[in-house]
Amino acid sequence: MAAARRSGRRRGAAVVAVLAAALVGPLLGSAPASADTDKTGVRPVTAQTAPVVPGQSAWLSVVWTGDRSVTEWSTTVKAPAGVTVSYPTTRGGSDTSLYGSDTLVSGTRDFTAFRVRVPYTQQSSFPVTLTSTYVDNCGDNGQCKNNGGGNDGKERRYTLTSTVTVPVVPATGPAFTQDTTSVTVKAGSNAFAPLAFTAGQADLADVTVRAGALPPGLKVGYPGDGTVSRPAGGTGIIGRTTDQVGLRFDATALAKGTYTVPLTISYTAAAPRTAPGTVTLVVQ
Amino acid sequence: MSCSDRRLARAVVSLAALALLGGTAGCGSDATAEASTAATPTATTADATTRRLAEVEWARQCTVDLASHADEQAFTTDLDARLAEAGFTHEQWKKWHDALAGSPELISQFAEVSAPGCPAA
Numbered sequence: 472m473a474a475a476r477r478s479g480r481r482r483g484a485a486v487v488a489v490l491a492a493a494l495v496g497p498l499l500g501s502a503p504a505s506a507d508t509d510k511t512g513v514r515p516v517t518a519q520t521a522p523v524v525p526g527q528s529a530w531l532s533v534v535w536t537g538d539r540s541v542t543e544w545s546t547t548v549k550a551p552a553g554v555t556v557s558y559p560t561t562r563g564g565s566d567t568s569l570y571g572s573d574t575l576v577s578g579t580r581d582f583t584a585f586r587v588r589v590p591y592t593q594q595s596s597f598p599v600t601l602t603s604t605y606v607d608n609c610g611d612n613g614q615c616k617n618n619g620g621g622n623d624g625k626e627r628r629y630t631l632t633s634t635v636t637v638p639v640v641p642a643t644g645p646a647f648t649q650d651t652t653s654v655t656v657k658a659g660s661n662a663f664a665p666l667a668f669t670a671g672q673a674d675l676a677d678v679t680v681r682a683g684a685l686p687p688g689l690k691v692g693y694p695g696d697g698t699v700s701r702p703a704g705g706t707g708i709i710g711r712t713t714d715q716v717g718l719r720f721d722a723t724a725l726a727k728g729t730y731t732v733p734l735t736i737s738y739t740a741a742a743p744r745t746a747p748g749t750v751t752l753v754v755q
Numbered sequence: 756m757s758c759s760d761r762r763l764a765r766a767v768v769s770l771a772a773l774a775l776l777g778g779t780a781g782c783g784s785d786a787t788a789e790a791s792t793a794a795t796p797t798a799t800t801a802d803a804t805t806r807r808l809a810e811v812e813w814a815r816q817c818t819v820d821l822a823s824h825a826d827e828q829a830f831t832t833d834l835d836a837r838l839a840e841a842g843f844t845h846e847q848w849k850k851w852h853d854a855l856a857g858s859p860e861l862i863s864q865f866a867e868v869s870a871p872g873c874p875a876a
Contacts (some may be wrong), residue, residue, distance in 0.1 A: 532820045572852065572853065576862060712825045
Protein backbone atom coordinates (compact mmCIF):
# COMPACT_ATOMS: atom_id res chain seq x y z
CA MET A 472 0.00 0.00 0.00
CA ALA A 473 2.78 2.35 0.97
CA ALA A 474 4.65 1.39 -2.19
CA ALA A 475 1.54 1.98 -4.28
CA ARG A 476 1.12 5.43 -2.68
CA ARG A 477 4.76 6.25 -3.43
CA SER A 478 4.22 5.01 -6.96
CA GLY A 479 1.16 7.25 -7.26
CA ARG A 480 3.14 10.20 -6.00
CA ARG A 481 5.88 9.50 -8.54
CA ARG A 482 3.28 9.40 -11.32
CA GLY A 483 1.86 12.67 -10.05
CA ALA A 484 5.28 14.23 -9.89
CA ALA A 485 5.97 13.07 -13.42
CA VAL A 486 2.71 14.64 -14.65
CA VAL A 487 3.59 17.91 -12.96
CA ALA A 488 7.09 17.79 -14.42
CA VAL A 489 5.76 17.22 -17.94
CA LEU A 490 3.26 20.06 -17.61
CA ALA A 491 5.91 22.32 -16.11
CA ALA A 492 8.21 21.55 -19.01
CA ALA A 493 5.38 22.29 -21.44
CA LEU A 494 4.82 25.60 -19.70
CA VAL A 495 8.43 26.61 -19.20
CA GLY A 496 9.66 25.35 -22.56
CA PRO A 497 8.13 28.14 -24.62
CA LEU A 498 9.40 30.68 -22.11
CA LEU A 499 12.92 29.36 -22.50
CA GLY A 500 12.40 29.65 -26.24
CA SER A 501 12.08 33.40 -25.74
CA ALA A 502 15.58 33.62 -24.33
CA PRO A 503 17.54 36.80 -24.97
CA ALA A 504 18.52 37.31 -28.58
CA SER A 505 22.17 37.33 -27.67
CA ALA A 506 22.11 33.54 -27.88
CA ASP A 507 21.25 33.73 -31.60
CA THR A 508 23.60 34.29 -34.46
CA ASP A 509 23.15 37.56 -36.32
CA LYS A 510 21.88 36.60 -39.76
CA THR A 511 21.01 40.12 -40.87
CA GLY A 512 24.18 40.74 -42.82
CA VAL A 513 24.23 44.30 -41.48
CA ARG A 514 27.61 45.88 -42.20
CA PRO A 515 29.22 49.25 -42.76
CA VAL A 516 29.83 50.29 -46.36
CA THR A 517 32.11 53.10 -45.23
CA ALA A 518 35.68 52.12 -44.38
CA GLN A 519 36.86 55.68 -43.88
CA THR A 520 34.93 58.88 -43.41
CA ALA A 521 35.44 62.22 -45.06
CA PRO A 522 38.73 63.81 -43.99
CA VAL A 523 39.02 66.39 -41.24
CA VAL A 524 41.75 68.84 -40.31
CA PRO A 525 43.25 69.45 -36.87
CA GLY A 526 41.06 71.81 -34.91
CA GLN A 527 37.93 71.10 -36.93
CA SER A 528 34.39 70.32 -35.84
CA ALA A 529 32.61 68.29 -38.47
CA TRP A 530 29.54 66.16 -39.03
CA LEU A 531 30.60 62.85 -40.53
CA SER A 532 28.57 59.94 -41.83
CA VAL A 533 28.94 56.18 -42.05
CA VAL A 534 26.83 54.28 -44.59
CA TRP A 535 25.29 50.92 -43.73
CA THR A 536 23.63 48.12 -45.63
CA GLY A 537 22.14 44.74 -44.73
CA ASP A 538 20.61 41.60 -46.14
CA ARG A 539 17.56 41.75 -43.87
CA SER A 540 15.50 44.69 -42.72
CA VAL A 541 16.29 45.68 -39.16
CA THR A 542 14.55 48.18 -36.92
CA GLU A 543 15.18 50.25 -33.77
CA TRP A 544 18.65 51.26 -35.00
CA SER A 545 20.93 52.99 -32.54
CA THR A 546 24.64 53.79 -32.85
CA THR A 547 27.11 55.20 -30.37
CA VAL A 548 30.61 56.26 -31.36
CA LYS A 549 33.81 56.01 -29.37
CA ALA A 550 36.80 58.11 -30.39
CA PRO A 551 40.34 58.46 -29.01
CA ALA A 552 41.00 60.74 -26.06
CA GLY A 553 40.82 64.39 -27.00
CA VAL A 554 38.35 63.85 -29.85
CA THR A 555 34.86 64.80 -28.77
CA VAL A 556 31.84 63.03 -30.26
CA SER A 557 28.33 64.41 -30.21
CA TYR A 558 25.04 63.31 -31.70
CA PRO A 559 21.92 64.82 -33.25
CA THR A 560 19.82 66.58 -30.67
CA THR A 561 16.68 65.08 -32.22
CA ARG A 562 17.37 61.82 -30.36
CA GLY A 563 18.28 63.42 -27.07
CA GLY A 564 21.97 63.64 -27.79
CA SER A 565 23.08 60.26 -26.45
CA ASP A 566 23.13 58.27 -29.69
CA THR A 567 22.50 58.50 -33.39
CA SER A 568 20.28 56.48 -35.69
CA LEU A 569 19.81 56.37 -39.45
CA TYR A 570 18.93 59.39 -41.56
CA GLY A 571 15.60 58.25 -43.01
CA SER A 572 14.24 56.46 -39.95
CA ASP A 573 15.44 53.89 -37.43
CA THR A 574 14.85 51.09 -39.95
CA LEU A 575 17.49 49.81 -42.36
CA VAL A 576 15.61 48.17 -45.21
CA SER A 577 17.14 45.03 -46.68
CA GLY A 578 19.30 45.64 -49.73
CA THR A 579 19.21 49.43 -49.36
CA ARG A 580 21.60 51.84 -47.71
CA ASP A 581 21.27 54.47 -45.05
CA PHE A 582 23.73 56.38 -42.93
CA THR A 583 24.38 57.46 -39.39
CA ALA A 584 25.65 60.97 -38.76
CA PHE A 585 27.69 62.16 -35.80
CA ARG A 586 29.86 65.14 -35.01
CA VAL A 587 33.52 65.00 -34.08
CA ARG A 588 35.54 67.84 -32.63
CA VAL A 589 39.17 67.22 -33.42
CA PRO A 590 41.77 68.99 -31.29
CA TYR A 591 44.63 70.84 -32.97
CA THR A 592 46.98 68.31 -31.42
CA GLN A 593 45.42 65.48 -33.44
CA GLN A 594 47.70 65.47 -36.48
CA SER A 595 47.17 61.90 -37.67
CA SER A 596 44.23 59.77 -38.75
CA PHE A 597 42.38 57.96 -36.00
CA PRO A 598 39.85 55.15 -35.64
CA VAL A 599 36.34 55.51 -34.31
CA THR A 600 34.46 52.51 -32.98
CA LEU A 601 30.77 52.42 -33.75
CA THR A 602 28.54 50.21 -31.63
CA SER A 603 25.20 49.66 -33.34
CA THR A 604 22.17 47.85 -31.97
CA TYR A 605 19.15 46.84 -33.99
CA VAL A 606 16.32 44.33 -34.07
CA ASP A 607 15.93 41.59 -36.67
CA ASN A 608 12.25 40.95 -37.30
CA CYS A 609 12.84 37.75 -39.24
CA GLY A 610 12.34 34.26 -37.80
CA ASP A 611 14.71 31.33 -38.05
CA ASN A 612 12.81 30.28 -41.16
CA GLY A 613 13.91 33.54 -42.81
CA GLN A 614 10.36 34.85 -42.99
CA CYS A 615 10.00 38.44 -41.84
CA LYS A 616 7.17 40.57 -40.55
CA ASN A 617 7.46 43.19 -43.22
CA ASN A 618 7.77 40.72 -46.04
CA GLY A 619 4.44 39.13 -45.32
CA GLY A 620 5.56 35.68 -44.21
CA GLY A 621 5.01 35.99 -40.53
CA ASN A 622 7.64 34.98 -38.01
CA ASP A 623 8.02 33.19 -34.75
CA GLY A 624 7.32 36.28 -32.67
CA LYS A 625 10.79 36.18 -31.18
CA GLU A 626 12.70 39.45 -30.92
CA ARG A 627 16.31 39.26 -31.96
CA ARG A 628 18.29 42.28 -30.86
CA TYR A 629 21.87 42.35 -32.02
CA THR A 630 24.94 44.48 -31.41
CA LEU A 631 27.49 45.13 -34.13
CA THR A 632 30.85 46.75 -33.42
CA SER A 633 32.58 48.37 -36.40
CA THR A 634 35.74 50.41 -36.72
CA VAL A 635 36.02 53.20 -39.26
CA THR A 636 38.99 55.44 -39.95
CA VAL A 637 38.75 59.22 -39.79
CA PRO A 638 41.52 60.65 -41.99
CA VAL A 639 43.24 63.78 -40.70
CA VAL A 640 44.82 66.01 -43.32
CA PRO A 641 46.62 69.37 -43.05
CA ALA A 642 44.39 72.43 -43.26
CA THR A 643 44.56 74.53 -46.38
CA GLY A 644 43.51 78.12 -46.95
CA PRO A 645 43.30 81.05 -44.56
CA ALA A 646 42.26 80.73 -40.94
CA PHE A 647 39.37 83.09 -41.69
CA THR A 648 38.05 85.50 -44.26
CA GLN A 649 36.54 88.88 -43.59
CA ASP A 650 33.28 88.97 -45.53
CA THR A 651 32.32 92.56 -44.74
CA THR A 652 34.88 94.93 -46.16
CA SER A 653 32.74 98.04 -46.48
CA VAL A 654 30.12 99.70 -44.28
CA THR A 655 27.94 102.61 -45.35
CA VAL A 656 26.48 104.94 -42.72
CA LYS A 657 24.60 108.22 -42.82
CA ALA A 658 26.38 111.42 -41.86
CA GLY A 659 25.65 112.27 -38.25
CA SER A 660 24.66 108.69 -37.38
CA ASN A 661 25.81 106.68 -34.39
CA ALA A 662 24.78 103.04 -34.70
CA PHE A 663 26.09 99.49 -34.71
CA ALA A 664 27.01 97.85 -37.98
CA PRO A 665 27.69 94.11 -38.40
CA LEU A 666 30.99 92.83 -39.76
CA ALA A 667 30.85 89.22 -40.97
CA PHE A 668 33.72 86.75 -40.73
CA THR A 669 33.91 83.15 -41.96
CA ALA A 670 36.24 80.69 -40.30
CA GLY A 671 38.48 78.53 -42.46
CA GLN A 672 38.45 74.76 -42.19
CA ALA A 673 39.29 74.72 -38.48
CA ASP A 674 37.40 76.22 -35.56
CA LEU A 675 38.52 79.53 -34.11
CA ALA A 676 38.22 80.22 -30.38
CA ASP A 677 38.30 83.48 -28.45
CA VAL A 678 37.60 85.64 -31.48
CA THR A 679 37.70 89.38 -30.86
CA VAL A 680 37.70 92.38 -33.18
CA ARG A 681 38.68 95.90 -32.28
CA ALA A 682 39.43 99.02 -34.28
CA GLY A 683 42.92 100.47 -34.49
CA ALA A 684 43.94 104.11 -34.93
CA LEU A 685 40.83 105.97 -36.08
CA PRO A 686 40.45 108.80 -38.57
CA PRO A 687 40.00 112.14 -36.82
CA GLY A 688 36.37 112.69 -35.83
CA LEU A 689 35.39 109.00 -35.83
CA LYS A 690 34.61 107.10 -32.67
CA VAL A 691 34.04 103.34 -32.47
CA GLY A 692 32.15 101.57 -29.72
CA TYR A 693 31.66 97.95 -28.76
CA PRO A 694 28.75 95.95 -27.30
CA GLY A 695 28.29 96.41 -23.57
CA ASP A 696 30.65 99.35 -23.66
CA GLY A 697 33.48 96.85 -23.86
CA THR A 698 36.86 97.20 -25.47
CA VAL A 699 36.37 94.56 -28.14
CA SER A 700 33.53 92.96 -30.08
CA ARG A 701 32.92 89.18 -30.08
CA PRO A 702 30.93 86.95 -32.46
CA ALA A 703 27.18 87.07 -31.98
CA GLY A 704 26.91 83.28 -31.77
CA GLY A 705 29.49 82.77 -29.05
CA THR A 706 33.11 83.33 -28.24
CA GLY A 707 34.41 81.48 -31.30
CA ILE A 708 33.50 80.63 -34.87
CA ILE A 709 33.04 77.01 -35.96
CA GLY A 710 35.07 76.07 -39.03
CA ARG A 711 33.35 76.83 -42.34
CA THR A 712 30.63 78.89 -40.68
CA THR A 713 29.99 82.60 -40.68
CA ASP A 714 29.36 84.85 -37.72
CA GLN A 715 29.40 88.58 -37.22
CA VAL A 716 30.66 91.11 -34.75
CA GLY A 717 29.08 94.49 -34.13
CA LEU A 718 30.98 97.78 -34.17
CA ARG A 719 29.29 101.07 -33.37
CA PHE A 720 30.45 103.79 -35.73
CA ASP A 721 29.90 107.22 -34.22
CA ALA A 722 29.98 109.49 -37.27
CA THR A 723 28.37 112.48 -35.60
CA ALA A 724 31.58 114.47 -35.95
CA LEU A 725 32.62 113.02 -39.29
CA ALA A 726 32.25 114.70 -42.65
CA LYS A 727 30.86 112.82 -45.64
CA GLY A 728 33.52 110.76 -47.34
CA THR A 729 35.30 107.43 -47.38
CA TYR A 730 37.55 106.36 -44.55
CA THR A 731 39.71 103.36 -43.85
CA VAL A 732 39.28 101.87 -40.41
CA PRO A 733 42.05 99.51 -39.28
CA LEU A 734 41.00 96.37 -37.42
CA THR A 735 42.78 93.96 -35.15
CA ILE A 736 41.34 90.44 -35.30
CA SER A 737 42.47 88.13 -32.52
CA TYR A 738 41.66 84.43 -32.27
CA THR A 739 42.97 81.16 -30.95
CA ALA A 740 43.63 78.33 -33.37
CA ALA A 741 46.48 76.00 -32.43
CA ALA A 742 47.75 79.00 -30.46
CA PRO A 743 46.61 82.61 -29.91
CA ARG A 744 47.06 84.75 -33.02
CA THR A 745 46.42 88.29 -34.16
CA ALA A 746 45.75 89.40 -37.72
CA PRO A 747 45.27 92.87 -39.17
CA GLY A 748 42.25 93.91 -41.20
CA THR A 749 40.52 96.99 -42.49
CA VAL A 750 36.98 98.05 -43.18
CA THR A 751 36.06 100.90 -45.48
CA LEU A 752 33.59 103.31 -43.89
CA VAL A 753 31.48 105.27 -46.34
CA VAL A 754 29.73 108.24 -44.77
CA GLN A 755 26.89 109.56 -46.97
CA MET B 756 -9.72 11.07 -3.89
CA SER B 757 -6.97 11.45 -1.31
CA CYS B 758 -5.69 14.79 -0.10
CA SER B 759 -2.51 14.35 -2.16
CA ASP B 760 -4.58 13.44 -5.20
CA ARG B 761 -6.60 16.63 -4.76
CA ARG B 762 -3.40 18.64 -4.55
CA LEU B 763 -2.18 16.93 -7.68
CA ALA B 764 -5.43 17.71 -9.47
CA ARG B 765 -5.25 21.36 -8.42
CA ALA B 766 -1.68 21.54 -9.68
CA VAL B 767 -2.66 19.99 -13.00
CA VAL B 768 -5.54 22.41 -13.42
CA SER B 769 -3.35 25.40 -12.52
CA LEU B 770 -0.59 24.41 -14.91
CA ALA B 771 -3.08 23.74 -17.66
CA ALA B 772 -4.59 27.18 -17.12
CA LEU B 773 -1.16 28.79 -17.23
CA ALA B 774 -0.26 26.88 -20.36
CA LEU B 775 -3.52 28.08 -21.92
CA LEU B 776 -2.74 31.70 -20.99
CA GLY B 777 0.73 31.28 -22.39
CA GLY B 778 -0.76 30.05 -25.61
CA THR B 779 -3.09 33.02 -25.72
CA ALA B 780 -0.14 35.39 -25.32
CA GLY B 781 1.56 33.62 -28.19
CA CYS B 782 -1.52 34.17 -30.32
CA GLY B 783 -1.23 37.85 -29.50
CA SER B 784 2.23 37.85 -30.98
CA ASP B 785 1.03 36.03 -34.05
CA ALA B 786 -1.82 38.50 -34.40
CA THR B 787 0.75 41.28 -34.52
CA ALA B 788 2.64 39.54 -37.25
CA GLU B 789 -0.55 38.93 -39.15
CA ALA B 790 -1.47 42.58 -38.84
CA SER B 791 1.83 43.48 -40.46
CA THR B 792 1.28 40.86 -43.10
CA ALA B 793 -2.17 42.19 -43.80
CA ALA B 794 -0.64 45.55 -44.71
CA THR B 795 1.29 44.04 -47.61
CA PRO B 796 -1.53 44.11 -50.19
CA THR B 797 -1.71 47.90 -49.73
CA ALA B 798 2.04 48.32 -50.08
CA THR B 799 3.19 51.06 -52.44
CA THR B 800 3.67 49.82 -55.96
CA ALA B 801 6.74 50.63 -57.99
CA ASP B 802 6.47 52.94 -60.98
CA ALA B 803 8.55 55.46 -62.91
CA THR B 804 8.25 58.04 -60.14
CA THR B 805 9.46 55.70 -57.41
CA ARG B 806 12.30 54.65 -59.71
CA ARG B 807 13.49 58.23 -60.06
CA LEU B 808 13.30 58.67 -56.29
CA ALA B 809 15.32 55.48 -55.85
CA GLU B 810 17.90 56.85 -58.29
CA VAL B 811 18.21 60.09 -56.32
CA GLU B 812 18.57 58.19 -53.05
CA TRP B 813 21.11 55.75 -54.48
CA ALA B 814 23.25 58.55 -55.90
CA ARG B 815 23.17 60.28 -52.52
CA GLN B 816 24.12 57.16 -50.59
CA CYS B 817 27.09 56.69 -52.93
CA THR B 818 28.61 60.04 -51.97
CA VAL B 819 27.23 61.05 -48.59
CA ASP B 820 30.22 59.76 -46.63
CA LEU B 821 32.70 61.59 -48.83
CA ALA B 822 31.81 64.99 -47.41
CA SER B 823 31.83 66.45 -43.94
CA HIS B 824 29.63 69.31 -42.88
CA ALA B 825 29.88 72.12 -40.38
CA ASP B 826 26.15 71.89 -39.78
CA GLU B 827 24.01 68.78 -39.33
CA GLN B 828 21.29 70.39 -41.44
CA ALA B 829 23.62 70.21 -44.44
CA PHE B 830 22.71 66.54 -44.93
CA THR B 831 19.12 67.55 -45.56
CA THR B 832 20.16 70.55 -47.64
CA ASP B 833 22.15 68.22 -49.88
CA LEU B 834 19.25 65.79 -50.21
CA ASP B 835 16.76 68.55 -50.95
CA ALA B 836 19.02 70.00 -53.64
CA ARG B 837 19.23 66.61 -55.32
CA LEU B 838 15.48 66.16 -55.06
CA ALA B 839 14.75 69.61 -56.44
CA GLU B 840 17.03 68.94 -59.39
CA ALA B 841 15.01 65.81 -60.12
CA GLY B 842 11.70 67.64 -59.61
CA PHE B 843 10.79 66.24 -56.21
CA THR B 844 10.10 67.62 -52.77
CA HIS B 845 11.39 66.36 -49.45
CA GLU B 846 7.86 65.24 -48.59
CA GLN B 847 7.71 63.02 -51.66
CA TRP B 848 11.04 61.47 -50.73
CA LYS B 849 9.88 60.96 -47.14
CA LYS B 850 6.69 59.23 -48.28
CA TRP B 851 8.68 56.97 -50.59
CA HIS B 852 11.26 56.19 -47.89
CA ASP B 853 8.59 55.40 -45.31
CA ALA B 854 6.88 53.06 -47.78
CA LEU B 855 10.10 51.23 -48.62
CA ALA B 856 10.12 48.85 -45.66
CA GLY B 857 6.63 47.56 -46.37
CA SER B 858 6.87 47.29 -50.12
CA PRO B 859 8.73 44.37 -51.72
CA GLU B 860 8.18 46.09 -55.07
CA LEU B 861 10.03 49.22 -53.97
CA ILE B 862 12.82 47.14 -52.46
CA SER B 863 13.21 45.19 -55.71
CA GLN B 864 13.19 48.40 -57.69
CA PHE B 865 15.88 49.89 -55.46
CA ALA B 866 17.93 46.72 -55.94
CA GLU B 867 17.65 47.17 -59.72
CA VAL B 868 18.72 50.79 -59.50
CA SER B 869 21.70 50.05 -57.27
CA ALA B 870 22.78 46.86 -59.07
CA PRO B 871 25.38 48.59 -61.27
CA GLY B 872 27.04 49.92 -58.10
CA CYS B 873 28.23 53.41 -57.36
CA PRO B 874 29.72 55.39 -60.22
CA ALA B 875 33.46 55.78 -60.07
CA ALA B 876 34.46 58.89 -58.18
